Amino acid sequence: MKKIPRIVPLIASALAVASLAACVAPAPYQTTRYPYQPQAAYPVQQQQQGVYTEYGRVANIEVLRTERPGTGTGGAGAVAGGVIGGVLGHQVGSGNGRTAATALGVVGGALLGNSIEAQNNGPRVYESYRVSIQTDNGGFRAYDVPSPGDLRIGDRVRIDNGQISRF
Template sequence: MKKLPRMVSLAASVLAVATLSACVAPAPYTTNRYRYQPQVAYPAQPAPYTEYGRIANIEVLRTERPGTGTGGGGAVAGGLIGGAVGNQFGHGSGRAAATALGLIGGALLGNSIEAQNNGPRVYESYRVSIQTENGGYRAFDVPNPGDLRIGDRVRIDSGRISRF
């Protein structure tokens, strides 16, 4: 009869570890292609009509979001799970030692996972500079330039870039 509660406790521990590890995956990043509001360098107002031009430059912009650090929640959750798993091993004082080791190891692992999830993030975007046919320059910040290359002829229609 002692094996049944151990199996239930072990199954609950495995389920808790699987649940916490599912929180590690970042959310997918999706965008619509070429539907961006322009950052206009010259002139100050975007033109209300269709413009044509050539891509003069594509540069990479890197921005960094600072991390928030750890709040202790990961250490507490990891400690609880580690203690429950460690309690499954040994008898008597050996079980107490295994529980203590599981508690400490789980707390360290949980804190490490939380620090990784709350760490600083670096984002890359691109600034596409276009020289218009009338001699002006327009700049657009986009997450991905796609198939656009320097020298390509493009059309700017209502703030959207497309190859021409």
């Protein structure tokens, strides 16, 4: 009977662990509504040469929460974790101890793989902010931003080419 060198299962285990670790990274938050300006109700004022600069005050800052529902577990994490745990458990001991370590590795790996998959596929909650500005000429603008920064209600601001800055 031909023996497999000890390095082969170790390399296979390392590759399996690396592939599971890649599954843990959360999806990046992306917004397509920046800056938010309802065009029909509040048209952007422009001059002939370029974009009109407006001044105003921050009227309100709202927190917008969006949730992505989870997809649950499909069993792939448990299977991958069980395989990795079994391979790693097989590296420990000899005889009946090796068999017991392999069985414990399969069970522990399956539980861990299922837990990682459930965490990765669980619901996610994202927060963004809607900054409402009352302009000096009586207009009203609302912008969705990932963070309001140092803006507070009542701050004097300048809106230049859709960018809000304290004034």
